[in-house]
Amino acid sequence: QKEVEQNSGPLSVPEGAIASLNCTYSDRGSQSFFWYRQYSGKSPELIMFIYSNGDKEDGRFTAQLNKASQYVSLLIRDSQPSDSATYLCAVRGDSSASKIIFGSGTRLSIRP
Amino acid sequence: EPEVTQTPSHQVTQMGQEVILRCVPISNHLYFYWYRQILGQKVEFLVSFYNNEISEKSEIFDDQFSVERPDGSNFTLKIRSTKLEDSAMYFCASSDAGGQYFGPGTRLTVT
Numbered sequence: 285q286k287e288v289e290q291n292s293g294p295l296s297v298p299e300g301a302i303a304s305l306n307c308t309y310s311d312r313g314s315q316s317f318f319w320y321r322q323y324s325g326k327s328p329e330l331i332m333f334i335y336s337n338g339d340k341e342d343g344r345f346t347a348q349l350n351k352a353s354q355y356v357s358l359l360i361r362d363s364q365p366s367d368s369a370t371y372l373c374a375v376r377g378d379s380s381a382s383k384i385i386f387g388s389g390t391r392l393s394i395r396p
Numbered sequence: 397e398p399e400v401t402q403t404p405s406h407q408v409t410q411m412g413q414e415v416i417l418r419c420v421p422i423s424n425h426l427y428f429y430w431y432r433q434i435l436g437q438k439v440e441f442l443v444s445f446y447n448n449e450i451s452e453k454s455e456i457f458d459d460q461f462s463v464e465r466p467d468g469s470n471f472t473l474k475i476r477s478t479k480l481e482d483s484a485m486y487f488c489a490s491s492d493a494g495g496q497y498f499g500p501g502t503r504l505t506v507t
Contacts, residue, residue, distance in 0.1 A: 318495055327487050327498040328439060372439065380427050380493035381451035383441035 286311040288387035290373050296393045303360040305390050307373030310354070314375040317349055318384060319358045322370045328386075331371075332358070363394045398422045400499035402488050408505045409478055417473045417502045419488030427491040428471045430463065431498075432456070432484040439487070445471065478506045 287310040297303040305319075316335055320328035334340045334347040334356070346359040356375075360367055370389040376382050401420045409415050421428050430442040443463055444451040450463065462474045471490075475482055483506045489496040 320498075327485075327501045330495045330497055333495045374439075379451075380491060381444050381446045383429070383444060383452055383454065384431075384496055385441070386439040388438050 286314075286375075286385050288373055288375055288385050290371075290387035290390045292388060293391035294393050295390055296395055297363050299363060299365060299394055299396050301363055303363045303367065303392055303394070305358040305360075305371050305373075305392065307356045307358075307387055308354055309356070309373075309375045309385075311375065311377075311385075312351075312354065313377055314354075315378040316376040317347070317356045318374040318376070319345075319347060319356075320372040320374060320386075321367075322372055322389065324370075328372055360392075365394045365396055368392060368394045398424075400488055400490055400497055402486075402499040402502050404502060405500065406503045406505070408507065411480060411506055412477050415475050415478055415504065417475075417486050417488075417504070419471045419473070419499055420469050421471055421488065421490030422492075422497060423469070425490035425492045425497075427451075427493065427496075428465070429489040429491070429496060430473045431487045431489060433487065433501075434484045442473070442486075475504075478504075480506050482506050 318333045319331045332347045344361045348357045372389045373387040374384045428445040433439045443453045460476045485501045487501045488499045
């Protein structure tokens with residue numbers, strides 16, 4: 285059974301600090317890795333995707349991938365109260381038609 | 397910015413009835429998906445669709461489920477005979493081979 289594991293949280297971070305979210309996956313054949321943000325009662329919103337080992341930056345967000353350790357992380361710099369949400373890590377195989385397997389999410393709370 | 401749309405936003409149906417959930421994917425996307433999320437649980441994959449056929453389906457996607465792309469813009473999910481356990485949020489997503497972009501969802505309530 286292919287799994288994606290995340291700490292459920294809640295993770296509480298002061299406003300302006302860096303929030304660090306982590307994820308591990310079980311299938312070594314996974315090729316694409318995604319971070320989604322989900323506000324309560326809403327649909328998942330794609331934040332970033334990463335395919336290669338290393339870091340990928342987009343604005344305040346940095347995704348980090350280590351395929352040898354089967355580990356993906358998301359850093360959020362200068363955290364804002366509006367970043368308070370559940371962050372879903374997701375992985376996909378080598379085909380664009382393949383399913384995405386989601387973790388159960390980490391609840392992030394940014395305290396003013 | 398282009399987005400995936402879904403109708404209806406909320407559907408209430410009686411057990412045993414058929415429902416059709418509708419989606420309009422992003423116009424230049426080629427890959428389409430249905431997921432569902434039972435309240436408080438993970439997002440679960442149902443089916444993917446490419447080139448007018450099913451590419452992959454999960455164990456959840458049994459004979460009671462079907463998908464169709466009846467024209468160049470719509471993508472539908474049909475549940476033939478709904479069960480209480482089908483109550484969930486159903487999300488349509490589309491992709492251009494990169495990330496999958498999700499619609500706002502249809503909340504299905506089976507009574």
